[in-house]
Every structure is written in structure tokens, then in C-alpha cells.
Amino acid sequence: MNMHRFTTNPFDDDKLREECGIFGTCDTVDAAAMVALGLHALQHRGQEAAGITSFDGHEFYTHRAMGHVAGNFDREDVMRGLLGKSAIGHVRYSTTGETSLRNVQPLFADLASGGFAVAHNGNISNAITLRQELVRRGSIFQSTSDTEVIIHLVATSGYRTLLDRLIDALKRVEGAYSLLCLTPEGMIACRDPLGIRPLVMGKLDDTIIFASETVAFDIVGAEFIRSVEPGELIVVRDGQITSHKPFIGLNPRPCIFEHVYFSRPDSIVDGNSVYSVRKAIGAELARENGVDVDYVIPVPDSGTPAAIGYAEAAKVPFELGIIRSHYVGRTFIQPGDGVRHLGVKLKHNANRNLVAGKKIVLIDDSIVRGTTSLKIVQMMREAGAKEVHMRIASPPTANSCFYGVDTPERSKLLASRMDIEQMREFIQADSLAFLSIDGLYRALGEARRNDGQPQYCDACFTGEYPTTLTDHDGVGQSDQLFLLSERKKAV
Numbered sequence: 001m002n003m004h005r006f007t008t009n010p011f012d013d014d015k016l017r018e019e020c021g022i023f024g025t026c027d028t029v030d031a032a033a034m035v036a037l038g039l040h041a042l043q044h045r046g047q048e049a050a051g052i053t054s055f056d057g058h059e060f061y062t063h064r065a066m067g068h069v070a071g072n073f074d075r076e077d078v079m080r081g082l083l084g085k086s087a088i089g090h091v092r093y094s095t096t097g098e099t100s101l102r103n104v105q106p107l108f109a110d111l112a113s114g115g116f117a118v119a120h121n122g123n124i125s126n127a128i129t130l131r132q133e134l135v136r137r138g139s140i141f142q143s144t145s146d147t148e149v150i151i152h153l154v155a156t157s158g159y160r161t162l163l164d165r166l167i168d169a170l171k172r173v174e175g176a177y178s179l180l181c182l183t184p185e186g187m188i189a190c191r192d193p194l195g196i197r198p199l200v201m202g203k204l205d206d207t208i209i210f211a212s213e214t215v216a217f218d219i220v221g222a223e224f225i226r227s228v229e230p231g232e233l234i235v236v237r238d239g240q241i242t243s244h245k246p247f248i249g250l251n252p253r254p255c256i257f258e259h260v261y262f263s264r265p266d267s268i269v270d271g272n273s274v275y276s277v278r279k280a281i282g283a284e285l286a287r288e289n290g291v292d293v294d295y296v297i298p299v300p301d302s303g304t305p306a307a308i309g310y311a312e313a314a315k316v317p318f319e320l321g322i323i324r325s326h327y328v329g330r331t332f333i334q335p336g337d338g339v340r341h342l343g344v345k346l347k348h349n350a351n352r353n354l355v356a357g358k359k360i361v362l363i364d365d366s367i368v369r370g371t372t373s374l375k376i377v378q379m380m381r382e383a384g385a386k387e388v389h390m391r392i393a394s395p396p397t398a399n400s401c402f403y404g405v406d407t408p409e410r411s412k413l414l415a416s417r418m419d420i421e422q423m424r425e426f427i428q429a430d431s432l433a434f435l436s437i438d439g440l441y442r443a444l445g446e447a448r449r450n451d452g453q454p455q456y457c458d459a460c461f462t463g464e465y466p467t468t469l470t471d472h473d474g475v476g477q478s479d480q481l482f483l484l485s486e487r488k489k490a491v
Helices: 031-041 076-080 127-136 147-156 161-173 217-219 257-262 276-291 306-314 336-348 371-382 422-427 437-443
Strands: 022-028 050-056 059-065 085-094 108-111 114-122 173-184 185-193 200-204 207-209 223-227 233-239 241-243 295-298 320-324 349-352 359-364 387-392 432-434
Touching: 022 114, 022 173, 022 185, 031 050, 031 076, 031 085, 031 207, 031 217, 050 114, 050 173, 059 114, 076 185, 076 359, 085 114, 085 173, 085 349, 108 147, 114 147, 114 241, 127 147, 147 161, 161 185, 161 233, 173 306, 185 207, 200 217, 207 217, 276 306, 276 387, 276 432, 276 437, 306 359, 320 371, 349 371, 359 371, 371 387, 371 422, 422 432
Parallel strands: 295 359, 359 387, 387 432
Antiparallel strands: 022 085, 022 207, 050 059, 050 085, 108 114, 114 173, 173 185, 185 233, 200 207, 200 223, 233 241, 320 349
16 A cells, blocks of 8 residues: 655665654644644654644635654745644655645545544554545545545434544444544544544643654643543544544553654653663563673664663663764655665664674664665674674564555564564674563563463564454454444543
């Protein structure tokens, strides 16, 4: 489904990438400016494109652009045109749909009830099936994004109120979603019944804010209130908050990779400090797979907290043996084949005086294709390292994600076609080991199983997908997942 895919940085394509981040606020002066600040804090969740839609009580205003928040939403002429006291915003990587402006969110449509803008984090795993059905019924799509399916389902629902039409639409949807919807009737924030993708609620004075991560509240000075619960829809209108829970209760399965890599270390996810969890992951890794070395060296920046935890548990010095350049633009022009092998040095360089003649262990969060790991091991050897070991702060990533993470097809995942020894040979390390799935759960303070069910979506490691995947395997999701129950309201 990733048509016309391009790599924004040719040397950064060996990481899993979160599809997007969302931020919204209502009933505040300069709402669009606050959203722009929030999107800055969420830039790591999507660096391909950004967009903001605002509402002034009468009209909707939208600006969408390719590239970073900076350079697009720090312009006075752009921000001056985003009027109103309510706004939602989105930063994007494409996992479903081509890379083009027509797929940049928020998406907007004029419905019978008025304007409807939506920002979506996640992936609708039956979007193709639903789209084909809607097209047969006469719907005309303006994008190739799975998010537009939700708009058409809302538009064609037979229910009377907008909220009921949205609930009706979500009954048809399979997969993962955290949504922010901006309407004339207020803002609606909702999360899928399994809570796969994150969404949190905060407050600044009398202003309610929603975001993908708590770190976005920090940048605007807001207070974190709570997570939006799995299967919950929260409506904010005229300063009033109502909570609706129209789906049957399920065992939540939030994405475990938020703790491993996606979220910023200074965020709180599922009640846990991401930084503290990553240090605990490193400690578990040291206990499971210690090795006799002189230094523990992180692969910056994502491997740093785990490396600190590893070093503390192993009682081995933590050192910066790899220095990362933070000034390599993601839109760097892809070089010709003749210098491609030098590419990794644009971002990473060996601290030669430190590593020469030493036995080192490199700590990274994951191995996807393995190409970057190979280059970094080679770089350490060229710098004179006596031994180069690698430890990975997660289990082998052997399965693709269908819930809003940009993963290669399964055949391109190194762990899907090689055992650990073959992977070690491929990256040319002296030894290679991964954290066990049980070790990952221990770092999170969880048992691996509770009544036979995993506590997180860990399908990228285990292949145990929490929903069926209609577009992938042709099997429909059970209607039981989205049975409507009596709606409950609470402030």
C-alpha cells in the first residue's frame, strides 16, 4: 500500500518509523499556534509532512505541507490564516497511501452536518475492502489515505447525530486508530478498543488538549490529566467534557514498541516513564546476555537509555564511542552509488581514541534490515576496536506491523529469514544477542501473560496479531469486537 514511497534520508531507512503524531486543542486563543508548538514536540513521530486545521465557529481553515513543522508553520503568513479557538494538527510518515500533498492530514470534508476534519494516528487494516465497497456505492475519494475511509463511512451512515454516525463508522473499522475530529459541534478524541495507538489528554488553565504523547504537553506548559481509554470517545464542547464508551470491554493491547523506540524518552506512556523503562530494558539485557568488554557504547540516539541501564547492571563503563551529527537534513540528496557506502558516516562517526584496542558492546533498540548495524560494526573495527559485540534492547523483529508503523515487507526483515547466528555473521559482530520477550515484559513490570493474553501488542516480535487483517488475509474481523453497548457519560 506504500505507493511512490521515498526515503527522506537514505541513511535512516533501517529503523521502524511511527506513522504519525496528532495534537489538538479547543476553546483557546491562538489555537493554531499552540498546535504548531505541540507538533514540534511530536516531530519524531513523522517527518514527511505536517498539517493544521482550525475552526473559528463559522469557517474551517487548513494549511498542509510536505516537510517539517519548522519551515512551514513558523511563517507569519501561514499562521495568520489559521483562525479560530480550536485546532487539530498532524505530523506524518506514510504507511498507507502515496507520498503526496493530497494525503497530508488533517483531512477535511463538508458533510451534511457541516465541516469535518480528522487527524489519524494508526492504520485501518480493512481500508482497501471498505474503500472498494464505498466506491461501488458511489463514494468519490480524493486521496489514497486509509483515513479518508472513516470520513466516507461517517458521511454515509444512517444515524442522525454526528457522534452516532462516527460510532457507526468505527464499528466497521478494523485495526488501530487514535483520532482527533474537529466539527462545528466540538472536538472528538477517540481511541480504538484495543488502545493500540496512544492518545493522552491534558489541560492548560481551562483549555483541554489532546496529543499522541505527554511530551507535547510539556512544550506548551499543560498538565497531563490521563490517557484516553481504549474504546473511549471524548467530546469537548463549550468547555464541557463528556466521555462515551460505546464498545464492549476488551483486554487492551497498546503497542509495546512505544516503550522500545517510538516515544520520546521524556514522555509518560501507559503510566510508565519511557526513559526509566528503557533503562530497565538495558538492565534486563545485561542480566540475560552479558559479555566481557571494556566499554558499553550506545548506538545514538535511540540506544542511549538502554545502554545506560546495561552499563549500570553490568558494572561496565558507559562511553560515547559513536558521535552522531545532528545536522544531517532528512531531505539530503541521495548520493550516487559510488559514495553510498560512506553514507553512514554522515550521521555517525567513531570516537577513535576511545575504542582503539578495546573490547566493546554496542547497544541498539532493534535490527530491521541489518544494513545500518553492519556499517556501524565495520566502522568500529576500522577505528581499531579489538572486539565488537552487539546487544539489542528488544526481541528480533520478525513480523510486519499493520497498525500504523512503517515496516518493510516481512521478507526484508533480517530476523524473518535468518537465525541469530546468521544475523551475527551478516552484521560481522563477534557476538549478537537480543532481549527476550519475557525480559521486555519484566522491564515493563508485567508478566508475559495474564489469563492467556499478552498485555501489549507485540506482534512484530511474536506474530500474534490482536485483530484479524482483512486486507492482508481476507478474513473479516468478528462483529463481536465492535458491538455497541449502552453509552456511558462521565466528566
